[in-house]
Amino acid sequence: MNDFTAEPAELVAAMEAAASRVIRSGYYVLGPEVRAFEAAWAAQCGARFGIGVGNGMDAIEIGLRAMEIGPGDEVITTPMTAFATVLAIMRSGATPVLADIDPETALLDSDSVARCIGPRTRAVVVVHLYGRSADLPHWENFCRERGIALIEDCAQAHLARSAGRPVGSVGAFGAWSFYPTKNLGAIGDGGMLVTQDEALAQKAASLRNYGQSVRYHHPLLGMNSRLDELQAALLGARLRWLPAFTARRRAIAQSYHEGLANPAVRPLPVAVDVESHVHHLFVVTTTHRDELQKHLEAKQVQTYVHYPIPVHRQPPAQAIRCDVDGLHHSEVHGRSCLSLPCHPGLSDDEVRFVVAAVNDFKP
Numbered sequence: 198m199n200d201f202t203a204e205p206a207e208l209v210a211a212m213e214a215a216a217s218r219v220i221r222s223g224y225y226v227l228g229p230e231v232r233a234f235e236a237a238w239a240a241q242c243g244a245r246f247g248i249g250v251g252n253g254m255d256a257i258e259i260g261l262r263a264m265e266i267g268p269g270d271e272v273i274t275t276p277m278t279a280f281a282t283v284l285a286i287m288r289s290g291a292t293p294v295l296a297d298i299d300p301e302t303a304l305l306d307s308d309s310v311a312r313c314i315g316p317r318t319r320a321v322v323v324v325h326l327y328g329r330s331a332d333l334p335h336w337e338n339f340c341r342e343r344g345i346a347l348i349e350d351c352a353q354a355h356l357a358r359s360a361g362r363p364v365g366s367v368g369a370f371g372a373w374s375f376y377p378t379k380n381l382g383a384i385g386d387g388g389m390l391v392t393q394d395e396a397l398a399q400k401a402a403s404l405r406n407y408g409q410s411v412r413y414h415h416p417l418l419g420m421n422s423r424l425d426e427l428q429a430a431l432l433g434a435r436l437r438w439l440p441a442f443t444a445r446r447r448a449i450a451q452s453y454h455e456g457l458a459n460p461a462v463r464p465l466p467v468a469v470d471v472e473s474h475v476h477h478l479f480v481v482t483t484t485h486r487d488e489l490q491k492h493l494e495a496k497q498v499q500t501y502v503h504y505p506i507p508v509h510r511q512p513p514a515q516a517i518r519c520d521v522d523g524l525h526h527s528e529v530h531g532r533s534c535l536s537l538p539c540h541p542g543l544s545d546d547e548v549r550f551v552v553a554a555v556n557d558f559k560p
């Protein structure tokens with residue numbers, strides 16, 4: 198599913214140079230490397246501000262807290278996501294509410310969200326799941342008409358665009374993860390909140406650093422969640438490779454779409470707008486998921502399931518209010534989805550091998 202030891206020698210050399218620069222600088226936390234990478238990533242996202250934080254989950258929590266969304270407020274999101282999305286809402290003190298997904302794309306379904314809205318709803322967190330951007334013009338209107346905030350979980354969607362606009366630039370804020378396996382990953386944990394709102398950016402910058410305004414003054418109840426200089430420098434080096442890596446992911450996805458021809462296995466639909474999908478994961482669905490996974494494993498093809506247990510089936514989340522019509526599509530998807538290898542280090546031969554292995558699966 199990933200192979201970091203097979204990265205291009207030129208990239209490895211650039212990361213070693215970046216690491217060495219930080220070690221020799223004597224500056225390790227919230228210094229020039231973080232400022233430079235915040236500016237570079239915010240510009241990439243078409244956002245005015247970028248606030249480097251410890252990880253993607255904290256980016257969501259800090260953003261919610263900066264918007265003063267917390268106890269007594271409800272935030273609607275999807276159960277088909279990394280648990281961190283919902284955990285961040287809980288950590289902010291707000292109450293998550295779960296809406297169902299669109300069975301075609303596995304993205305949050307707005308009819309279901311509409312059913313979940315109540316007097317305490319403050320925001321919707323859309324997740325650009327698997328690297329496929331949600332329809333942001335649609336969500337923008339949906340949220341504006343209802344007087345609630347749109348928040349984007351962009352952890353899987355580096356460089357994705359919706360109707361020409363970078364994801365993360367449209368909502369009140371966009372939350373990014375730079376966990377190693379993400380499309381842009383550090384050599385450890387990292388995250389960023391991007392926003393167009395200066396006041397929100399300032400508050401987030403304070404919250405990530407003990408709620409400090411100026412040294413030794415703490416007007417806010419903050420936390421410690423900072424992107425460090427080493428990770429920022431490494432991410433800056435890796436950012437130069439992201440367009441090429443994204444193109445490679447798209448080429449692999451296209452090969453899968455062209456090659457997969459097993460009637461028992463259905464890939465999620467092709468993105469009509471190529472820019473809207475960065476293929477963090479290539480997901481197929483089949484009613485024989487566990488059998489297919491075993492079949493591929495026997496041929497040494499590694500696969501994962503994103504995600505086998507929807508959020509509302511996790512013990513800390515069992516009391517969460519859900520769509521009154523249920524979360525049927527999320528449950529079906531959780532039982533039938535399988536992620537095939539899709540990363541820039543995969544060779545054409547390996548892609549052909551996976552295609553052949555899926556095609557000769559007989560349930």
Ligand SMILES: *Cc1c(COP(=O)(O)O)cnc(C)c1O
Nearest residue numbers: 252253254279281282352374376
């Ligand atoms: C990875 C991920 C997160 C959490 O990011 P971390 O950096 O691991 O905290 C949140 N949401 C989604 C959709 C993710 O894929």
